[in-house]
Amino acid sequence: MTDPYIPLEDQLLYTRGALEIIDRNGFGVTLITKSSRVLRDLDVLKSIQTHSKCVIQMTLTTYDEDLCKILEPNVSTTKERFETLLTLYKEGIPTIVWLTPILPFINDNEGNLRGILDYCIKAHVKGIICFDMGVTLREGNREYFYSKLEQHFPGLKETYINKYGNSYILSSPQNKHLMRIFHQVCEENGIMHNHEEIFNYLRTYEDHRLNLLDFI
Structure with missing residues (x-):
């Protein structure tokens, strides 16, 4: 298992090829990545979304850019991923964020959590998965x-x-406090935060072509 947008994908184009097969055969897709390279395939993702369902999942854990580069080297920074999520939203592609893992004594603090949640609100993510801090x-x-x-x-x-x-x-020793903030902020901003609800959403197929007139 690996991120579908490792640097070598720039040459291999395996992920793009797989997406094109999915698109050509009318299937839906979801993938999870830490890379802004996903925008390279925005044309295919948008095509899938016109006839099926396309959801992009992205991990966000560390608001501070310098700390992010230490904890997650060789991938897009959190700010770059936020900008990617915002672009996907503007292009009509729904997104889910994974807020995990949170490292005790490193990024398990309220400032970090609120920074990530603020990014999620601004990017209009549909849901955030967080089992525990x-x-x-x-x-x-x-x-x-x-x-x-x-x-x-x-x-x-x-x-x-x-x-x-x-x-x-x-x-984290701050787990209960941070999880209260997480659920409260999500609830206040209409973001799904129950992981079973989110997994249900990911499993549910919505056919955009259905029209009520088809049943009359």
Whole structure:
């Protein structure tokens, strides 16, 4: 599994080819990416949306651009992804945001959350998926994660070990407070925030060609 818009896609055009097959055969599509490269295929996405359903999902976790470049190197920054979401909205393509993972003691703060939510409001996203303010660590990726903590946040590895040990789920100490804000802001702005409701929306096919006259 990988992002469908890795840099090599500029030469391979595999994702575009797959989208063209989907479009040609009348299917709908949803994909999830961290790349503004998705706009390269806007023409195909819009074509799919005219006869079926096209939803683009995008991950946003870190409002601060400098911090984003540390946590998510080699992908579009959060601001670039926000601008991509806004363009998709203006072109009639609905979007869903994944607000995960949130890293304890790094970006698990109210300022970061409100910045991301403000981007989502401005981009008119249909829904935001957030199960919890935290991160999961499996054996194998835990070691890699800790090595990066040592590199970019000296001393934080010990804080993680002391608090979480070898736990799989690492919830932020601010989880309850931040989740209250998340649900409240989404509710106030008409953004779906129940993940089951969002998954239902993604599974539901809406035929834009249907007309009430067809049933008379």
